[in-house]
Structures are given as C-alpha cells and as structure tokens.
Amino acid sequence: MQIEIKIPEHAIITADSEKVTIEHRGLRSFANHGGTGSSTIPYSAIASIDYKKPGITRGHIIIVPISGSEHGGGLGGLDPLYAGSAWSKKNAIIFGKKHQEEMNKLVELINKKIALTNSNITVSSADELAKFKKLLDNNAITQEEYEAKKKQLLNL
Incomplete structure (x- = not known):
C-alpha cells in the first residue's frame, strides 16, 4: 500500500512499504524549513510521529527520527512564537482540515509500519x-x- 498526499506549492508526503518521503516545495517551505527538496526516512529510523489534527490552527505531522536533528535551519525556528514548533522542523508537514482524512490514514499506516x-x-x-x-x-x-x-x- 502506498499513500501520497500533495499539498500544492508546499509539500508532498509519500509512504510506501519501506519508507516515508517528504518533499518540501516552494518559497514557504524554503523560508520555514530551511530548504526545499526531499528527505527519505526508513521506518526503522523513525522513533515516533507527532500528530496534531487541525482545529482553530493548522494541524501537523512531524516524523521524529531516532537520531539526528529535526531543525531544518529555516526562519520558522527564529521567531519565539514558532521556535520549537512544527514550522521549523525539516520532517514536518503542516496541513489544514481539507487534508485531515488523508493524514489520518497516513499516520495509521506509518504507526503500523513502525510497530512492525x-x-x-x-x-x-x-x-x-x-x-x-x-x-x-x-x-x-x-x-x-x-x-x-x-x-x-x-x-x-
């Protein structure tokens, strides 16, 4: 099973049988996460997933690696309001209510793969x-x- 979620001009996250790939796109991703491009994380390298459903504010998925830095080096971590938030993490996807159902399925798949x-x-x-x-x-x-x-x- 493969899940791919596209958030136009922002990010694409794909989960397949072996790994999760996050592709950040556009100026907003560059500013917040410190760059664009993709990162691939095998399930064996994932410690957990930080998942927040969207409500009044946006939701997020942060893939927390077993080791290594989560900060992407972008401006999202410089503002005290956002420091330490999902906006500055390179393994984070920020999303709205429109993508919640897809994200629920994605989180369920990733958690099953991590456990397995x-x-x-x-x-x-x-x-x-x-x-x-x-x-x-x-x-x-x-x-x-x-x-x-x-x-x-x-x-x-």
Missing part, C-alpha cells in the same frame, strides 16, 4: 553502543552520558 519494523529488530549491546557513540559524536549527548550507557550495556 520495531518488533522484528533485536538490538545487540554492540549496536546500542554504536548508536550512543554516534549521538556522542553529534553532540546530542555528553561524554558522561555516553560512559554511563557504555557501563550499563557492558555490565561493568
């Missing part, structure tokens, strides 16, 4: 340690946090 992918993965201590080393190298965790996790994983 995660249930098939067994992570060794070495894999976990490599993941935490990458987080350390990317300055996402401190040396002390890395050492504590290393001791825990190696039963030291």
